[in-house]
Amino acid sequence: MPTMAPTSALDATDRCDRCGAQAYVRVMLPGGGELHFCGHHWNRHGDSLRSQAVEITDETHRLVDSVVEPEPSER
Numbered sequence: 001m002p003t004m005a006p007t008s009a010l011d012a013t014d015r016c017d018r019c020g021a022q023a024y025v026r027v028m029l030p031g032g033g034e035l036h037f038c039g040h041h042w043n044r045h046g047d048s049l050r051s052q053a054v055e056i057t058d059e060t061h062r063l064v065d066s067v068v069e070p071e072p073s074e075r
Contacts (some may be wrong), residue, residue: 010023018045022038023036023038024037024063025056027053
Protein backbone atom coordinates (compact mmCIF):
# COMPACT_ATOMS: atom_id res chain seq x y z
CA MET A 1 0.00 0.00 0.00
CA PRO A 2 1.47 3.40 -0.93
CA THR A 3 2.17 5.86 1.84
CA MET A 4 0.66 9.32 1.68
CA ALA A 5 2.16 12.50 3.01
CA PRO A 6 0.08 14.05 5.79
CA THR A 7 -2.34 16.61 4.42
CA SER A 8 -2.21 20.19 5.58
CA ALA A 9 -5.09 22.08 7.13
CA LEU A 10 -7.56 23.68 4.76
CA ASP A 11 -7.35 27.46 4.44
CA ALA A 12 -9.14 30.30 2.62
CA THR A 13 -7.37 29.48 -0.65
CA ASP A 14 -8.99 26.02 -0.80
CA ARG A 15 -12.22 26.32 -2.77
CA CYS A 16 -15.22 24.02 -3.22
CA ASP A 17 -15.06 22.14 -6.52
CA ARG A 18 -18.83 22.51 -6.96
CA CYS A 19 -19.48 26.20 -6.24
CA GLY A 20 -16.19 27.95 -5.46
CA ALA A 21 -17.02 28.78 -1.82
CA GLN A 22 -14.38 28.19 0.85
CA ALA A 23 -13.75 24.46 1.26
CA TYR A 24 -14.01 22.84 4.66
CA VAL A 25 -13.69 19.20 3.53
CA ARG A 26 -10.95 17.51 1.49
CA VAL A 27 -11.55 14.03 0.08
CA MET A 28 -8.51 12.07 -1.07
CA LEU A 29 -9.39 9.47 -3.72
CA PRO A 30 -7.55 6.30 -4.75
CA GLY A 31 -4.91 7.18 -7.30
CA GLY A 32 -4.10 10.53 -5.66
CA GLY A 33 -7.01 12.69 -6.82
CA GLU A 34 -8.63 15.03 -4.35
CA LEU A 35 -11.91 16.90 -4.11
CA HIS A 36 -12.78 19.95 -2.01
CA PHE A 37 -16.24 20.78 -0.69
CA CYS A 38 -17.94 23.58 1.20
CA GLY A 39 -20.16 22.49 4.08
CA HIS A 40 -23.32 22.59 1.95
CA HIS A 41 -21.97 20.39 -0.84
CA TRP A 42 -20.31 18.00 1.61
CA ASN A 43 -23.70 17.52 3.29
CA ARG A 44 -25.21 16.80 -0.11
CA HIS A 45 -22.51 14.42 -1.47
CA GLY A 46 -20.62 13.15 1.58
CA ASP A 47 -22.54 9.90 2.06
CA SER A 48 -21.74 8.66 -1.44
CA LEU A 49 -18.07 9.72 -1.23
CA ARG A 50 -17.21 8.18 2.15
CA SER A 51 -17.05 4.68 0.70
CA GLN A 52 -14.70 5.79 -2.10
CA ALA A 53 -12.36 7.98 -0.04
CA VAL A 54 -8.86 7.03 1.03
CA GLU A 55 -8.77 9.93 3.49
CA ILE A 56 -11.20 12.67 4.52
CA THR A 57 -10.18 15.93 6.17
CA ASP A 58 -13.35 17.39 7.69
CA GLU A 59 -13.06 20.87 9.18
CA THR A 60 -16.78 21.71 9.14
CA HIS A 61 -16.56 22.30 12.90
CA ARG A 62 -15.05 25.68 11.96
CA LEU A 63 -18.43 26.72 10.50
CA VAL A 64 -20.12 26.94 13.90
CA ASP A 65 -20.92 30.55 14.70
CA SER A 66 -19.67 31.81 18.02
CA VAL A 67 -22.30 33.02 20.45
CA VAL A 68 -22.29 36.78 20.85
CA GLU A 69 -23.49 38.03 24.20
CA PRO A 70 -25.95 40.95 23.93
CA GLU A 71 -24.85 44.30 25.27
CA PRO A 72 -26.38 45.14 28.65
CA SER A 73 -29.28 47.54 28.19
CA GLU A 74 -28.61 51.10 29.24
CA ARG A 75 -30.90 52.47 31.95
